[in-house]
Amino acid sequence: MKLLAIDTSTEACSAALLISGEVRERHEIAPREHARLILPMLESLLAEAGLKLSQLDALAFGCGPGGFTGVRIATGVIQGLAFGADLPVAPVSSLAALAQGTYRETGAQQILSAIDARISEVYWGAYRAGDAGHVTLEGDETVCAPQHVPLPVGADWFGAGSGWAAYETALQTRLGGAAYTCDGQRYPRAYDVALLGAGIYQRGLAVSAEQVLPVYLRDEVAWKKSR
Amino acid sequence: MRVVGIETSCDETGVAIYDSARGLLAHALHSQVALHAEYGGVVPELASRDHVRKVLPLLRQVMNQADTRPDDIGGVAYTAGPGLAGALLVGAAVGRSLAWAWGVPAVAVHHMEGHLLAPMLEDDPPAFPFVALLVSGGHTQLVRVDGVGRYTILGESLDDAAGEAFDKTAKLLGLGYPGGPALARLAQRGDPKRFHFPRPMTNRPGLDFSFSGLKTFAVNSLQMQGGDDQTRADIARAFQDAVVDTLAIKCRRALQQTGLERLVVSGGVSANTALRERLGRIAGEEGAQVFYPRLEFCTDNGAMIAYAGCRRVQAGQAEPLAFFATPRWPLDVLAPP
Ligand SMILES: Nc1ncnc2c1ncn2[C@@H]1O[C@H](COP(=O)(O)OP(=O)(O)O)[C@@H](O)[C@H]1O
Ligand SMILES: [Mg+2]
Numbered sequence: 001m002k003l004l005a006i007d008t009s010t011e012a013c014s015a016a017l018l019i020s021g022e023v024r025e026r027h028e029i030a031p032r033e034h035a036r037l038i039l040p041m042l043e044s045l046l047a048e049a050g051l052k053l054s055q056l057d058a059l060a061f062g063c064g065p066g067g068f069t070g071v072r073i074a075t076g077v078i079q080g081l082a083f084g085a086d087l088p089v090a091p092v093s094s095l096a097a098l099a100q101g102t103y104r105e106t107g108a109q110q111i112l113s114a115i116d117a118r119i120s121e122v123y124w125g126a127y128r129a130g131d132a133g134h135v136t137l138e139g140d141e142t143v144c145a146p147q148h149v150p151l152p153v154g155a156d157w158f159g160a161g162s163g164w165a166a167y168e169t170a171l172q173t174r175l176g177g178a179a180y181t182c183d184g185q186r187y188p189r190a191y192d193v194a195l196l197g198a199g200i201y202q203r204g205l206a207v208s209a210e211q212v213l214p215v216y217l218r219d220e221v222a223w224k225k226s227r
Numbered sequence: 228m229r230v231v232g233i234e235t236s237c238d239e240t241g242v243a244i245y246d247s248a249r250g251l252l253a254h255a256l257h258s259q260v261a262l263h264a265e266y267g268g269v270v271p272e273l274a275s276r277d278h279v280r281k282v283l284p285l286l287r288q289v290m291n292q293a294d295t296r297p298d299d300i301g302g303v304a305y306t307a308g309p310g311l312a313g314a315l316l317v318g319a320a321v322g323r324s325l326a327w328a329w330g331v332p333a334v335a336v337h338h339m340e341g342h343l344l345a346p347m348l349e350d351d352p353p354a355f356p357f358v359a360l361l362v363s364g365g366h367t368q369l370v371r372v373d374g375v376g377r378y379t380i381l382g383e384s385l386d387d388a389a390g391e392a393f394d395k396t397a398k399l400l401g402l403g404y405p406g407g408p409a410l411a412r413l414a415q416r417g418d419p420k421r422f423h424f425p426r427p428m429t430n431r432p433g434l435d436f437s438f439s440g441l442k443t444f445a446v447n448s449l450q451m452q453g454g455d456d457q458t459r460a461d462i463a464r465a466f467q468d469a470v471v472d473t474l475a476i477k478c479r480r481a482l483q484q485t486g487l488e489r490l491v492v493s494g495g496v497s498a499n500t501a502l503r504e505r506l507g508r509i510a511g512e513e514g515a516q517v518f519y520p521r522l523e524f525c526t527d528n529g530a531m532i533a534y535a536g537c538r539r540v541q542a543g544q545a546e547p548l549a550f551f552a553t554p555r556w557p558l559d560v561l562a563p564p
Contacts (some may be wrong), residue, residue, distance in 0.1 A: 083321075
């Protein structure tokens, strides 16, 4: 199968092309540069593989949670591509992609994904490596203060993501030492969005362009007046 | 050539298809006014969240209405600014990506160029050159228009836009948001002789505007005279007369100064009946003709973006794959396509 994936939910911006299990990726840490970078990344991946959009089987995107604007850029881009090329779309949680990348690169079997959500909160999800080489969610994803994250069952958890860079002390205190290792420099990447997206597509769970929507988790922001 | 236009700069999602040979084929609009009303103004994050839900359903709708297939489309235009950054990025992301997927050029359109060219969608469009009065919630400008992309700002508001002044004064009078149309209705029952508000910046040369002082007059009148129904109507009347008079004086000046014979009026406030009557009169006196877009295209819409985009795509304009939102974007830096 052939699948194109993107993630722009954090400071990182990445695109990946999966062709029969093999992944090519473009990746940059580039805060606020997503709109400038993302389509050229996709174009170069397709050109390198000698493919056209219309030859793909599906698209996948990091649907959030993460920066509102970044998540909407990915959503808007995938809406446009899916509508224009008439392709199905696999939405992938950015917390899941973060966990999948951590598992893939470090071998950690239990991952606590935390993305800095600003205003002293984190987007949070506990993931465990499963059979198909894909991580699966334990419990629910949530947004909350680091002091209140749900406690995972058992020990030997690996902390990953910008939430750990911002709130390591508070998180370690809350977890009472359960997460003895963490890496705050990890970001969700299109590589892993592609891997997880392929699974979603194969299980028949891909959606159509009009159903491509962001997942914010934070829905009760104290909306401020603009004028 | 058929071009899709996408507008998401503020609180309306608009999508349209314009055909250079057959004119406007279809347009659809979703207004967020109700969504923002309880906050007394546009909440940017809520606006962005709504746009991303609405663009594709509206696109599907206009493609069906216009009986248009992807192969018929020659370009995609989207508003890239000015406006709310997050809201603009939704239209830009969808529009730019859609154009790439269809293999057609994309054009980033200036929202105010859309408003300027909106009367071109009518059966009796103005010929270039003309003077344009742009009066909306965000802008008050007098522009000399010599052609697509050939704009000279003759004057503009130094503080509040005319629509903004309408909305703020309406709020003072307890009329909800956005209160421009409600204020205009209330003014109909107002006594034009009871209060007199100043005509800001009319007793010196120049074509700039300043409307922020008028709300102070409204506040003071309200405090001194109390807020009974008739007083509120009288204040609304005095306020509207002052805005209309000021705009008319400057339009007359702009026509005289440029020697042009056509006046285009566009933007939300151009829906105002008193303003239309007054401008009709001064244009007559100056031997000029006034042009308006139809009422539904006075406010934000996708049709004007599709039109402006079509003119630019036809002239060979095309954006690179990198897309941008330009929240602040002066009109006079635009170039002809
Ligand atoms: N009949 C009217 N009289 C006065 N102001 C009006 C009238 N109808 C609409 N408006 C004003 O027009 C503005 C909306 O116009 P629009 O072009 O959508 O502005 P923007 O895009 O800058 O927000 C609002 O400020 C509204 O109050
Ligand atoms: Mg407008």
